[in-house]
Amino acid sequence: MLKLWYGNLNASVRIVRLMFWEMEVDVAEERVDLQDGKIPAILERLNIWRLPTLQIPEAPGFLYLPPDMAEYLSKQAPPERRLVPWEAESGFQVRRWCQYVARLVGSPLNDWHRGQSTGPASWLESSLSTLEAKLGDEVYLVDERFSLADCVLGVCLMHYQQRVELTPRYPALSAYLQRLMQRPSFGRL
Amino acid sequence: MSLELWFEPLGISSQVAALGLLECGADFCAHDLQRVPESERQAFIKIWPSAQLPVLIDKTWDELLFGGVVIAEYATVYRGSPSQLLSAEACEAFETRRWGRLIGNGVAWPMFHFSHKKLGLPGEAQVGDLEIQRARRLLVETLPVLEERLNGALWIMGRDFSLADCVGGPSLLACEAQQELDDYPNLRAYLDRCWQRPAFLQMLRLVGDQFLRYSEYPAEGNARLVLSPPVLQRMREARVISPREKLRRPGE
Numbered sequence: 001m002l003k004l005w006y007g008n009l010n011a012s013v014r015i016v017r018l019m020f021w022e023m024e025v026d027v028a029e030e031r032v033d034l035q036d037g038k039i040p041a042i043l044e045r046l047n048i049w050r051l052p053t054l055q056i057p058e059a060p061g062f063l064y065l066p067p068d069m070a071e072y073l074s075k076q077a078p079p080e081r082r083l084v085p086w087e088a089e090s091g092f093q094v095r096r097w098c099q100y101v102a103r104l105v106g107s108p109l110n111d112w113h114r115g116q117s118t119g120p121a122s123w124l125e126s127s128l129s130t131l132e133a134k135l136g137d138e139v140y141l142v143d144e145r146f147s148l149a150d151c152v153l154g155v156c157l158m159h160y161q162q163r164v165e166l167t168p169r170y171p172a173l174s175a176y177l178q179r180l181m182q183r184p185s186f187g188r189l
Numbered sequence: 190m191s192l193e194l195w196f197e198p199l200g201i202s203s204q205v206a207a208l209g210l211l212e213c214g215a216d217f218c219a220h221d222l223q224r225v226p227e228s229e230r231q232a233f234i235k236i237w238p239s240a241q242l243p244v245l246i247d248k249t250w251d252e253l254l255f256g257g258v259v260i261a262e263y264a265t266v267y268r269g270s271p272s273q274l275l276s277a278e279a280c281e282a283f284e285t286r287r288w289g290r291l292i293g294n295g296v297a298w299p300m301f302h303f304s305h306k307k308l309g310l311p312g313e314a315q316v317g318d319l320e321i322q323r324a325r326r327l328l329v330e331t332l333p334v335l336e337e338r339l340n341g342a343l344w345i346m347g348r349d350f351s352l353a354d355c356v357g358g359p360s361l362l363a364c365e366a367q368q369e370l371d372d373y374p375n376l377r378a379y380l381d382r383c384w385q386r387p388a389f390l391q392m393l394r395l396v397g398d399q400f401l402r403y404s405e406y407p408a409e410g411n412a413r414l415v416l417s418p419p420v421l422q423r424m425r426e427a428r429v430i431s432p433r434e435k436l437r438r439p440g441e
Contacts, residue, residue, distance in 0.1 A: 086279040123238035
């Protein structure tokens with residue numbers, strides 16, 4: 001059985017939940033309140049743990065990095081529901097764009113949100129422009145099929161749009177986000 | 190040359206990228222962003238405003254790739270021979286990437302923060318004490334896991350060098366350079382094996398003189414430690430650094 005241990009409802013948890021819903025995986029969830037100092041014994045026994053952590057029935061038993069969770073779940077899922085393709089090239093492209101979005105959109109947005117900067121990094125707009133150009137008329141970010149990269153970018157764009165409207169500067173990204181929001185999984189967020 | 194690697198020599202992620210390319214036998218031109226002529230630097234920043242490194246420009250395929258592991262995986266998928274650093278078998282490939290991410294998160298990231306703090310280098314944000322505590326906790330958790338993993342194994346994935354070792358080698362070198370591996374004989378033996386690999390030495394020769402620029406040991410006043418004397422000596426013996434090259438004080 002799969003179980004997700006999580007703390008605050010942050011971007012990582014949202015992305016992980018999107019994975020479960022998109023791949024139609026049943027996962028039990030348990031919230032851990034670190035404020036009261038009570039860490040579940042099952043997590044305390046681990047060499048490495050953090051939140052969110054996904055407990056899985058086989059070795060290594062626990063996964064704590066969202067890309068690991070995505071690839072593990074994709075192994076179990078039928079081909080049409082895999083968020084990370086098994087094929088070397090398409091799998092690489094998904095991983096590559098996940099990294100790009102996480103580091104060059106997600107990170108500066110987080111810094112801005114946490115007050116570590118007075119505004120978004122000056123280069124955030126450049127990253128969004130790159131994604132705008134890459135997306136163009138395409139439906140999804142990689143190979144015309146929904147993937148983990150769309151989960152990551154979708155959550156980032158939702159975060160961005162809480163502060164700044166995507167249109168008129170990023171019409172392709174705006175239309176893309178509207179498409180994503182039509183997906184039942186995004187509607188549940 | 191169709192491949193250009195823009196990198197920060199002392200950055201573990203940059204070393205991972207370089208090692209991946211070298212292990213795959215890819216020919217590339219390496220540019221240290223801080224040392225190219227200003228006009229080239231500005232031209233690069235124009236196409237890559239974040240200036241976060243490493244970045245690989247592949248002129249053949251008009252690709253611009255960011256991140257050490259991404260570049261190493263790109264090298265093996267698009268430029269290397271099949272299954273060179275990643276198994277063709279999906280489950281094993283997943284395990285390789287998983288171990289690479291574990292090392293990146295639990296060793297490279299903490300060492301990056303220790304180095305930035307000690308060297309006073311500009312980073313993504315000021316490295317505070319809380320970040321250092323978190324980094325220390327991660328390192329203390331992860332090193333024993335790797336020590337166990339390498340008990341009786343040549344490489345992270347067993348018999349063959351892989352993408353996970355492209356992360357492991359530079360990450361653990363950073364640990365050894367700051368004397369974090371004293372209690373881990375398997376990790377020290379693993380690093381000895383890395384030193385025997387031609388690609389690993391080539392990678393170190395790309396960055397060697399930058400280690401000298403920042404080395405000052407024992408630390409005096411404002412600590413600016415990068416290399417411990419044993420590692421510095423090993424680099425001289427392997428001719429990564431010229432035996433006669435003197436340590437330069439920061440700023441020289």
